[in-house]
Amino acid sequence: MATRWFVTGGAGFIGANFVRGLLARRRDSHVTVYDALTYAGHEISLDGCTRTGRFALVRGDVCDADALDAALRDASPDVIVHMAAESHVDRSIHGPAPFLRTNVDGTFRVLEAVRARPGLRVAVVSTDEVYGSLGPTGRFVEGMPLAPSSPYSASKAAADLLTLAYVHTYGLDAVITRCSNNYGPYQMPEKLIPLMILSALRDQPLPVYGDGMNVRDWIFVDDHCAGIELAAERGRAGREYNFGGECEKPNLEVVETILRKLDKPRSLIRFVTDRPGHDRRYAMDIARATEELGFRPSVDFETGMERTLRWYQDNLDWCAAVEDERHRTHMRANYERRLEAGAEPSADRAAPEETR
Ligand code: NAD
Ligand code: TYD
Numbered sequence: 001m002a003t004r005w006f007v008t009g010g011a012g013f014i015g016a017n018f019v020r021g022l023l024a025r026r027r028d029s030h031v032t033v034y035d036a037l038t039y040a041g042h043e044i045s046l047d048g049c050t051r052t053g054r055f056a057l058v059r060g061d062v063c064d065a066d067a068l069d070a071a072l073r074d075a076s077p078d079v080i081v082h083m084a085a086e087s088h089v090d091r092s093i094h095g096p097a098p099f100l101r102t103n104v105d106g107t108f109r110v111l112e113a114v115r116a117r118p119g120l121r122v123a124v125v126s127t128d129e130v131y132g133s134l135g136p137t138g139r140f141v142e143g144m145p146l147a148p149s150s151p152y153s154a155s156k157a158a159a160d161l162l163t164l165a166y167v168h169t170y171g172l173d174a175v176i177t178r179c180s181n182n183y184g185p186y187q188m189p190e191k192l193i194p195l196m197i198l199s200a201l202r203d204q205p206l207p208v209y210g211d212g213m214n215v216r217d218w219i220f221v222d223d224h225c226a227g228i229e230l231a232a233e234r235g236r237a238g239r240e241y242n243f244g245g246e247c248e249k250p251n252l253e254v255v256e257t258i259l260r261k262l263d264k265p266r267s268l269i270r271f272v273t274d275r276p277g278h279d280r281r282y283a284m285d286i287a288r289a290t291e292e293l294g295f296r297p298s299v300d301f302e303t304g305m306e307r308t309l310r311w312y313q314d315n316l317d318w319c320a321a322v323e324d325e326r327h328r329t330h331m332r333a334n335y336e337r338r339l340e341a342g343a344e345p346s347a348d349r350a351a352p353e354e355t356r
Contacts, residue, residue, distance in 0.1 A: 002121075002233055005031045006077035008062050008110060009084030011041035013187040014125070018081065018225040023052050030054045032075035034068065035084065036061045036102075039326035044318060045186045062106035068113050079232050082110045083125035088190055089152045090334050093276055096151035103155035104162070111166045114174065121173040123232035124163045128180045128217070128244065129153035133279035141285045142178070142240040149277050160240070167238040175235035177228050180244040180284050183304065184221030185311040188322060190330060192216075196255050197312045198319060200264045207335055210274035212252030215281040219245030220304035223297040230293040244284025245297045257301075261309055272338035 005022060009015045010033030022029050031049070035041045037059055049055040056075070060067040062084045072080075084106060086092065086099045107124065114122045131140040132147030146161070148154040166172040183193040199206050227243035235241055252269075259266055289295035299307075312319065 002078040003028050003030060004077040005029060006034060006072065006075050006080045007031060008034045008082045011035040011037055011043060011045055014182060014221055014224060015083055016045035016186045017184060017221045018228060019046060019049060021222060021225050023049055023054060032056045032058060032077065034058045034060050034071050040087065040188050042322055044321055062109055063101060065109050068109055072113055080110065080114065080122040081125065081228060081232055082107065082122055089150045090275060091330060092150055092152035094333055099151050099155040104158045107159035107162060111163060111172065114172055115166065115170050123228060124159065124174060124176045125228060126160050126176050126178045127153065127156050128178055128282050128284055130157040130160055130178065134281040134283055139283040139285040140242060142242055142288055149279055164238065173237045175231050175237065176240040177231045178240055178242050179224045179227065180217035180219050180282055182219055182221045182224050184308050189319060190327065192251060193254065193308065194312060196258045197309060200258055200262050200268060205270040205339060206255055206268050207270050207272045207338060208251060208255055209272060210278060212271065213250045214278060215248050215250050217244045217283045218247045218249060218301060219243065219297055220299035223299055227289060227295050230295055234293050241289045241293065242284045242286050243289055243295060244286050247301050248283050257305060261305065270339060273341060
């Protein structure tokens with residue numbers, strides 16, 4: 001079992017939950033977080049970790065090979081969990097360059113660092129979005145051809161393929177995890193669920209793209225973290241593992257659930273111009289992860305949502321800290337025109353993209 005963990009992107013949403021969980025449950029674990037602390041990475045999300053005496057935060061860029069090498073020399077890990085990424089589809093549409101840099105070149109640098117250290121294992125954290133979009137039926141299965149449709153998902157697919165090439169060519173000890181949409185504490189309020197929670201709490205409009213019928217397979221973040229841990233320790237090199245919550249929901253249903261639980265009116269919903277190239281439906285087949293790793297999602301949507309709502313209501317200071325100028329600039333660029341236009345749902349209905 002691994003004891004020394006090196007987590008790139010560990011100050012982000014999934015990273016903070018992963019690191020906190022590991023330190024709390026495994027008293028023999030030591031965790032180094034290597035993170036550039038971009039707009040999405042926050043030291044406060046890791047508050048309290050230092051007190052364990054088994055934690056270090058190194059501010060560094062995965063694209064900086066020398067800094068990465070120095071941090072790895074100091075940390076001397078058994079395993080790297082590589083989750084540093086630019087992660088937001090809308091931002092990738094406004095400006096793809098940082099996605100190519102961090103997700104492709106950054107993953108290349110991580111793979112090179114692993115290649116230089118025989119015996120070191122890496123789990124590359126990827127996404128269901130590399131498979132593209134589903135029609136009304138079927139699920140994504142590992143081994144399907146990749147068909148990414150946004151600059152974000154294309155950059156993640158490139159990273160996956162590079163990882164597989166390193167396993168094939170150099171015998172790298174690498175696994176790939178692909179997960180569906182996560183929700184839970186510490187998620188930046190630019191993503192659907194935290195954005196809708198905070199907007200509802202503030203009685204502000206809830207911007208729903210297109211007709212609101214795009215479907216995502218929601219998983220509570222702790223379940224994804226459990227899957228990453230399993231894959232990192234038990235996964236077979238060169239193998240991809242799908243994780244999902246077996247919880248498909250159209251966006252509109254998610255938004256209505258939030259409003260109902262917060263006792264806010266449905267009139268806060270605002271249908272706005274759709275996201276260009278918006279994938280219609282994602283759904284994961286998790287049979288491989290279940291059979292080979294013993295993975296099962298354990299938190300149902302009701303429970304996960306209650307926990308998430310309570311966390312945001314109790315952590316408005318965290319929200320204020322992360323909603324800084326970088327966040328506000330993105331929010332203006334992404335929503336100002338959409339909200340002014342006040343598109344009606346019928347005028348704006350998304351054409352279903354049924355690529356499979
Ligand atoms: P996030 O945006 O919340 O966090 C990303 C972290 O990476 C931040 O801490 C950021 O500072 C750091 N980072 C960005 N660029 C970096 C660089 N050049 N060098 C070092 N650190 C850098 O993302 P997240 O939602 O926590 O996602 C983590 C990983 O999981 C990503 O690889 C993402 O593609 C994948 N994933 C996310 C989801 C989801 O629903 N959020 C689902 C499936 C897969
Ligand atoms: P998001 O949280 O950005 O995750 P992803 O694009 O990676 O799936 O979006 C989840 C879904 O919610 C997606 O179908 C787009 C939709 N969405 C809205 O309708 N309004 C919004 O303001 C946001 C951010 C997303």
